[in-house]
Amino acid sequence: MAYGRERARNRLRSGRWAPHPGWRNFIDAGWRVLVTQPEALARIEALVDAEEWRTDKRRSWTLILRRLVHAMDWDTGLITGLTATRLGDAGDRASRTVSRVLAWARDIGFLVVVEPGASAEFLGTDTNRTPTYALVTNSPAPALPSASAQLSEVVDESGDLPDPYVSSKPLTGGRRPNPHQTERWPSFAVPDSPSDRSAATAAFLQRLGLDHRGVSEVPLWRTRALLKPWWDAGMCLQGVLYALDHHPDRPDVHRGDAMRGARDPLRVIGSRLQPWRGRLNSLPASVVGHHRDYLTRGRDGTIPEDVGVQARGGAGRAAEGDRSARNEAKAAVAAHLETLRRRRRLSTT
Structure with a gap:
């Protein structure tokens, strides 16, 4: 335990907000960490919209969750160095409300505490250590746009498209998909x-x-x-x-x-x-x-x-x-x- 406390003390004193080296072990199988802010913000909008909350609660809790997203690391997506006071100031709410927001986010499977906070007395440092959070989802990662094949070859000087890319064959085989067609289900x-x-x-x-x-x-x-x-x-x-x-x-x-x-x-x-x-x-x-x-x-x-x-x-x-x-x-x-x-x-x- 003394060795682990010494490592935590050194990571805090380094000032680089380095997370625990084994933080990925706290992410369950089938879940992935959100690393892009647009996807995390869209996830927040969907989760909050699904709740039947008052307007003031919806607004304050959304602002608190957005402050979490704005503090995400660009590479790992982890959130560290963010105190409950700063989260409360974002939504103009007290620290106890921030605790309710974080508990709700954990219960619905949106937030994972990969490293809990620690006091300065426990670590033997001048400041406390804030918890480290990760925003997760079990939905598949969005497909990245693939590079067009036309960009990998030199364009003809005439400006005309190459023959292989000019086609009038419809992708659906001449049939329009019907998105409203559902499976028939027996009543009994x-x-x-x-x-x-x-x-x-x-x-x-x-x-x-x-x-x-x-x-x-x-x-x-x-x-x-x-x-x-x-x-x-x-x-x-x-x-x-x-x-x-x-x-x-x-x-x-x-x-x-x-x-x-x-x-x-x-x-x-x-x-x-x-x-x-x-x-x-x-x-x-x-x-x-x-x-x-x-x-x-x-x-x-x-x-x-x-x-x-x-x-x-x-x-x-x-x-x-x-x-x-x-x-x-x-x-x-x-x-x-x-x-x-x-x-x-x-x-x-």
């Missing part, structure tokens, strides 16, 4: 795998008229995280839609359109599903989910949509007649969400 199938949950969640958003790729821009990943406990509990798409429209204490009374006038659709969905926690046995038999292996596949390998309905004698058809009102509210909800998003961006700039 229980999603078991991550890909199944993504497909079921996308179908759920479409049934509500809140296509995450359309004008509503409801995040698919947030909706998938919201519905994951219900998928794991054995609910199917039709069961979730039924739970949105009914309360377990009054199953014979329709609760009305959940998306009509909703400012935050995901919060409304979570509130509507909350009374069903631990009471899924109260669901009617016509909306009980089954695992996909019970379904009969066709000759082409697809799963018929009406297999679950036929297995219940057609009793599940009654729960699918209440979608027109949701489709009518789609444009109004999308416009309202876009207005809130625009105000949020203006308040943070």
Whole structure:
């Protein structure tokens, strides 16, 4: 321990802000350190935008996180020599608020403390040692733009492009990709795998008229995280839609359109599903989910949509007649969400 303390003392006295030589061991496998400020700032904007915070909290916490990014090392991306007082001054907040910001960033997997702080009394130096942070992400690194092949050869004196680079063949083979095409998901199938949950969640958003790729821009990943406990509990798409429209204490009374006038659709969905926690046995038999292996596949390998309905004698058809009102509210909800998003961006700039 004395040898390690002596090394830490020498690194601090050198004044070069050298990190611990084994700091990379604190980064888990599958994660990488952010070394560019534009990528780190974009990551902060995405994480803060996903939180339902007040405007003042969103602004102050964003400024504190941006101060972290502005102190990044250009080569390693590490952040050192930054005190809690300086972070608090960036967002006009106290040091205890800075501790909450750092704890939140650690909990969501954005910040890693690769070397904790130490007092001057412990190190035997004149000043304390600030912690060393690293901003990390588990997303793949952005692809660097490759050098064009035209720049590697000498251009003809005439200025004409070489023949190999002149082509009219479309890259898509003459077909336009359809980004709105999603996998069809059976209404009574229980999603078991991550890909199944993504497909079921996308179908759920479409049934509500809140296509995450359309004008509503409801995040698919947030909706998938919201519905994951219900998928794991054995609910199917039709069961979730039924739970949105009914309360377990009054199953014979329709609760009305959940998306009509909703400012935050995901919060409304979570509130509507909350009374069903631990009471899924109260669901009617016509909306009980089954695992996909019970379904009969066709000759082409697809799963018929009406297999679950036929297995219940057609009793599940009654729960699918209440979608027109949701489709009518789609444009109004999308416009309202876009207005809130625009105000949020203006308040943070």
